[in-house]
Amino acid sequence: MQRRVFVKSGALALVTLGLSPSFLRRTAFGMELAGAAKGKTLICLFQRGAADALNLVVPHGERAYYALRPSIAIPRPSLRAEGAAIDLDGFFGLHPALAPLKPLYDRKLLAPIHAVGSPSATRSHFDAQDYMETATPDRKATPDGWLNRLLAVEGTCDECRAASAFHGVAMSSQTPRSMQGSADTVAMNSIEQFTIRAAGGQAERIEALYRTGSADLVHGAGREMFEAVEMLRAANPQRYQPRNGAEYPRTDFGRRLLQIAQLVKADVGMEIAFADIGGWDTHVNQGGATGQLANRLDDFARSIAALVTDLGDKMDDVVILTMSEFGRMARENGNRGTDHGHAGAMFAIGSAVRGGKVHGRWPGLEREQLFEQRDLALTTDFRAVFSEIASGHLGASRLDAIFPGYGDRRSEWIGVL
Amino acid sequence: MRILSAVVVALVSAVPLHGQEALREQPADQQILHALNRLAFGPRPSDGQKVRAMGLDQWIERQLDPSRIPDEAADRALARYATFGQPENYLVRQYAAAQRERRQIRADSGAALSREDSIAFRQRGEQLRAVVTDLQSAKVARAVASERQLQEVMTDFWFNHFNVFIRKGGPQPFYMRSYEEGIRERAFGSFRDLLGFVAKSPAMLFYLDNARSMADSGRPTLARIRPMARRMRQGLNENYGRELLELHTLGVDGGYTQQDVIEVARALTGWTIRPPQEGGGFIFRPIMHDAAPKTVLGHSLPGGRGIEDGEDVLDIVARHPSTARYIATKLARRFVSDTPSTALVDRAAATFTRTDGDIREVLRTIIQSPEFFAASAYRSKVKSPFEVVVSAARALGAEPDPTPRTAGAVALLGQPLYAHQAPNGYPETGDAWINTGSILNRINFGLAAAAGRLPGLSATNAPIGAGLSSAPREQQVDAVVSALLGGSVSPDTRAILLSGDHPMIASGAGLQGLAQIVGLALGSPEFQRR
Numbered sequence: 001m002q003r004r005v006f007v008k009s010g011a012l013a014l015v016t017l018g019l020s021p022s023f024l025r026r027t028a029f030g031m032e033l034a035g036a037a038k039g040k041t042l043i044c045l046f047q048r049g050a051a052d053a054l055n056l057v058v059p060h061g062e063r064a065y066y067a068l069r070p071s072i073a074i075p076r077p078s079l080r081a082e083g084a085a086i087d088l089d090g091f092f093g094l095h096p097a098l099a100p101l102k103p104l105y106d107r108k109l110l111a112p113i114h115a116v117g118s119p120s121a122t123r124s125h126f127d128a129q130d131y132m133e134t135a136t137p138d139r140k141a142t143p144d145g146w147l148n149r150l151l152a153v154e155g156t157c158d159e160c161r162a163a164s165a166f167h168g169v170a171m172s173s174q175t176p177r178s179m180q181g182s183a184d185t186v187a188m189n190s191i192e193q194f195t196i197r198a199a200g201g202q203a204e205r206i207e208a209l210y211r212t213g214s215a216d217l218v219h220g221a222g223r224e225m226f227e228a229v230e231m232l233r234a235a236n237p238q239r240y241q242p243r244n245g246a247e248y249p250r251t252d253f254g255r256r257l258l259q260i261a262q263l264v265k266a267d268v269g270m271e272i273a274f275a276d277i278g279g280w281d282t283h284v285n286q287g288g289a290t291g292q293l294a295n296r297l298d299d300f301a302r303s304i305a306a307l308v309t310d311l312g313d314k315m316d317d318v319v320i321l322t323m324s325e326f327g328r329m330a331r332e333n334g335n336r337g338t339d340h341g342h343a344g345a346m347f348a349i350g351s352a353v354r355g356g357k358v359h360g361r362w363p364g365l366e367r368e369q370l371f372e373q374r375d376l377a378l379t380t381d382f383r384a385v386f387s388e389i390a391s392g393h394l395g396a397s398r399l400d401a402i403f404p405g406y407g408d409r410r411s412e413w414i415g416v417l
Numbered sequence: 418m419r420i421l422s423a424v425v426v427a428l429v430s431a432v433p434l435h436g437q438e439a440l441r442e443q444p445a446d447q448q449i450l451h452a453l454n455r456l457a458f459g460p461r462p463s464d465g466q467k468v469r470a471m472g473l474d475q476w477i478e479r480q481l482d483p484s485r486i487p488d489e490a491a492d493r494a495l496a497r498y499a500t501f502g503q504p505e506n507y508l509v510r511q512y513a514a515a516q517r518e519r520r521q522i523r524a525d526s527g528a529a530l531s532r533e534d535s536i537a538f539r540q541r542g543e544q545l546r547a548v549v550t551d552l553q554s555a556k557v558a559r560a561v562a563s564e565r566q567l568q569e570v571m572t573d574f575w576f577n578h579f580n581v582f583i584r585k586g587g588p589q590p591f592y593m594r595s596y597e598e599g600i601r602e603r604a605f606g607s608f609r610d611l612l613g614f615v616a617k618s619p620a621m622l623f624y625l626d627n628a629r630s631m632a633d634s635g636r637p638t639l640a641r642i643r644p645m646a647r648r649m650r651q652g653l654n655e656n657y658g659r660e661l662l663e664l665h666t667l668g669v670d671g672g673y674t675q676q677d678v679i680e681v682a683r684a685l686t687g688w689t690i691r692p693p694q695e696g697g698g699f700i701f702r703p704i705m706h707d708a709a710p711k712t713v714l715g716h717s718l719p720g721g722r723g724i725e726d727g728e729d730v731l732d733i734v735a736r737h738p739s740t741a742r743y744i745a746t747k748l749a750r751r752f753v754s755d756t757p758s759t760a761l762v763d764r765a766a767a768t769f770t771r772t773d774g775d776i777r778e779v780l781r782t783i784i785q786s787p788e789f790f791a792a793s794a795y796r797s798k799v800k801s802p803f804e805v806v807v808s809a810a811r812a813l814g815a816e817p818d819p820t821p822r823t824a825g826a827v828a829l830l831g832q833p834l835y836a837h838q839a840p841n842g843y844p845e846t847g848d849a850w851i852n853t854g855s856i857l858n859r860i861n862f863g864l865a866a867a868a869g870r871l872p873g874l875s876a877t878n879a880p881i882g883a884g885l886s887s888a889p890r891e892q893q894v895d896a897v898v899s900a901l902l903g904g905s906v907s908p909d910t911r912a913i914l915l916s917g918d919h920p921m922i923a924s925g926a927g928l929q930g931l932a933q934i935v936g937l938a939l940g941s942p943e944f945q946r947r
Contacts, residue, residue: 126585130838140625140656141663143841165853174831177838184852187831194857198864202936205913206860209941212909217851218799218942222860225853334524 040317040394041264043273043307044147044178046133047300047324049280050125052338053345054330054365054376055293056098057112057358061091064365068331072288072338083289088112092358096289097297100305104349108356109308109315111416113346115360116380117326121372123340125281128325133177135383135403144181146402147272150390151183153401164269165228171256171275179274184221186228191237191259195229235266246310247302253277254303261310264318271394277303280324284335308349319350319393319417321385327376330365342375346385348416352393359414384412392417441790448790449473450903454947455752455798456480456784457566459808462881462900477784480567481605481777491563494817498551500544501594506696508548508591513693515541548590549583552597553824553834558817560807571604571780572597573803574751579615579665580842581624583835588693589623593835596620608744608774609735612665616731617699619690621657625840628689630654630682632707639687639703639723653707658682660840661734668746671739677714681734683707684718684726741769747845748779753788754797755846761788796903796946799847802830804947805859809866809939810874812901813881818873826871830858851945863939867932885931890915893931901938910941 058074059065066073074095077087085093086102092112094102104110120137122128131137135146144152151168168185170176175187188194196203210222240262248254256275263270279296286293304320311318327344343363349355363369363377371377383406390396391408399408443451449468453460456477468476479486495501500508522534560569576597583590596618603611615621622628632638633652658681662673687706691698701724710720716733718726734740745765749757761783768775768782783789800808806827810818824834831850837843844850866874881900885893894914898906906914914934938944 124586126582126838141660141840143839173829174833182849184854186852186854188854194854196857196864197861198868198936200933202864202933205916205937206940208913209910209937210856212913213907213942216942217847218856218945221851221853221856222942225856228853229857 039269039271040319041270041273042147042389042394043260043275043318043320045304045320045322046129046176046178046274046276047280047322048125048129048276048278049324050128050326050328050340051280051296051324051344052282052286052293053114053324053327053343055286055288056095056297057088057114057345058085058093058095059091059114059362059365060085060087060093062365064330064367068365070332071336072286072332074289089358091362095294095297097294098301100301101347104305104308105356109349109351109353111348111353111355111357111359113348113359113380113385113414113416115343115363115376115378116346116385117343117378117382119378119381121342123326123342125325125340130177132323132325132382135386136405139405142404145176145178146386147178147274148181148183148185149402150394150396151185151272152181153398154396165224166231166263166268166270168272169260169263169270169274171259171273176274176276179272185272190255191232191235191262194232231268232266235262235268237262242306242310244309244312246306248306248310249299249302251299251303253299254306257303257307258310261307264311264314282328283333283337283339286332286337304347304349315349316351319348319352319389321349321389322347323382329374330370330376331374342371343378344376346382348385348389350393352417354416359416380414381406381412384409384414385416388413388415388417440787442787442792443790443795445473446904447795451790451795452477454796454808454903455789456570458560458570458804459811459947461811462814464811480565481781483565483568483605486564488564490817491559491565494558494562494819495555497558497819498555500548500551501555505591505595506698509588509693509697510695511544512588512591516693545590549835550821550824552583552590552593553827554819554821556597556834557803557807557810557824557827558819560803561810561815562817568601568604571776572601574748575600575604575611577837577842577845578747579621580837580840581620581835582838584838585624587623588697589620592618592620592623592697605777605780606775608740608769608776609731611776612731612735613728615665616661616685616688616727619697619699622688622690622699625657625660626654627657627682627685630657630689631686631705632683636683637708637720639706639708639721641704653679653682653686655679655682658685661685661730664840664842666734666743667737667739668743671737671743673714680711680713681730683709684711684713684730687723688727735774738766738770741766741774744774745769745779749783749788750845752780752783753786753794755848758788761786796943798947799850800945800947801843801850802832802855802859803827803834805830805862805945806874808947809863809901809944813866813874813935815874820873822871823873826862826865826874830862831855856945859945860940863941863944864936867936867939869932881931881935890930890934893934897931897934897938901935902941902943906941906943910943913937 054065055072055074060074060076075081075084077085077093083096086096086099087093088105092114101110118128118131118137120128120131122131130140133145134142136142147168165184166186168179168183170179170185170187172187173189175185179185196206207226210219210226213219242248242258242261248258253275260273260275263273277300282293285291307320308315323346324344326340326342328338328341330341333339361379363379367373369377383403387399387403387408390402391399396402441448449465450460452473453464453468563569579600581593581596583593599614599618600611603614629651630653631651655678659678661681662671662678663669667673687702689700689702689705691700703723706723708721711718711726713730714733714737718729742762745762746757749761749765753761764786765779765782768779772778788794806823810823827834832843865871881896885896894911898904898914914937
């Protein structure tokens, strides 16, 4: 249904019911907004289960790497063998399944960050995800997630904050910990599902129930919701065609990123988007250039590459940041897999990112260089990356409120922007 | 002192509720509905009449003493869950055996699992899932069916107050049922008793890591540490100590310091769990206990003692004035208002202190207060997703759903049961539950339930539809308003509910029309409140 038709018929229904159509002025708001939102967007992608950083961004210049991982190491690029690492800078290389990301590195859009993670020593998935999503390591009682605090304490522009129901969107059935908190955010499995599922005028009548009566919390949220549903309908999700020849994998993750691209392009005022991808807990038969981890990376890399391609020039206003709760042990275990470790790796992607360079100080993999003599040591606190991007990309100024107990520590920033 | 307070409790309990009516602003019928919405999970079709016949005050008294209420309906509903028939220590041992087996298989074969092994793994996985889904389904079924409604409301309240997370990993799912059952048994009892139960429960010990907290190296312990144990030493873990003060007793501004957190954690070292292969369960391990002297909130605990340290800490925090205030505030927020008056909190806190933390008496103070039945209190609380789903099932007269589907609906509305990750529990105020996305989900839930798309909640088979399928729209609207919306709605709302014959709106005849009205009512702003 075209928006104008909806407004007209909705109004007719209400007028005939003897109700005031005063809400019409408000419903037009969504359309005006559509052209007005010019904010920046941060897209956070969480690899749940602890991705093996040493096989994502491979330190092929490090002898110890090959000694520690006799059966799962990614071969040196110099070997030019099938399945060798894709060289980045003569020392680091990408896992071959991350090949779709290499052109982004070459175009200086993509920055891998190594030896980054949480200062907490926990090796529990649950605790570590909690700490990363709240951005308060070793502090369990933090009630809200860092992305929600970011939205709650500030935004990129007043107009989009005030008006959009979509300033924070998680493409998931439930609100992830990062997005929980006092600021309104939306969690949805798909854009199509963000609608009233009823026929025969039921939706219009329910809308009328929320349009009448007092303007309290429940009514107010209902009215905003109906505007938000209309706004998405106007974006016409069924007809969406990715641009620039982008091809998303037909996977859950691919579909979620496609929908994030839709929302970015629909200018619905989205400042934060969130999606996650599981399957990284590779204790057994992790594989090397092919196998279990390679299959996850294939989905991961092709989806992200499609998103960047699809967004095209919009990448000027978008930063994509990937994260995982911790890395995995430097040494492979007895099952050709890896156990829980410490520091990990992230990817930052966007026109604003200082790409084409591997960021973060490399601590080395010799025994005495490892954390607790077993894991990649931490040289960058993940909050240094979060806060640099919150400040530099989204214009956040109240870092003390967003990162309690950490705050504004510019000296720790690594210059990823 | 103890005897004296027991006498006071007895005297106060003996005072009947009669004579309170004068203080109540709400009209009599509204009081009944209000009580059913606050002290129960909403009315079932005949509940209003039953309470009226019994007398509201009599009904409240009975709800405050659940042991007097027979509850075959709940027993029948629970008998359907297979894992409820298996004792916790059996399930925990099974879990330990499965873990051992898994390690063994990995060590043996390294690479590929045999067909038999992978089938066995799958079956274990299914059993674990059954433990979780049985718990979740049973919580909904019990809230729908139980006659001991206030006991279920209070169990929900205390579980949330002492929240644990079912997906913490390890044996956590197996510790949940006895945890909730222990809370239910103590829901109206002494706060100190409840606190002690929680402190010794494997569910909490595992969730907040006290099970692995031990004296820091260099501290004296009660037993000599074997070399083996020395290697595994990890030191003090403050998690539980902190939440005990911040969330369970004094509250975040309750007047304690970081040093108090450390001292409390030290006092509780050695409070741990038996290994899963021994079936779990609480144990005090002297070898882990920090035996040096401590000072907790100004109280000195001498050195060289064992489990008494922790017991003393629980005594100290349970009797702290901040705890009385904190618990009184939370109860008043749950039962009366998101922003309870200082006067009400003061009175409830005074009862807490006077009765040495008698929960039933604190509750009585709150229910008997003028604030509870104030006109402004009516429908002033926003329902949590759990309350939305359970109250819908009750209003529709639905049978308790033996499948996990209805619990799944609660999760989709944003409150996966036993699965709030952080120790603060689900929010108790409306602003946390209501936003653009949640309103949409609530409306869609109501529409799905009304259209019969949620088999556990089918409205078309429910008493509400009986005899009304070919009744005039007006009569159908009256029946739905009576069952779902407390009997009265604004003229605007009524006009919209009646508007089925409007040309803009496909006219619904018969049952389909009735389902339409039910869908509108469940999705309405009024139904989101209690």
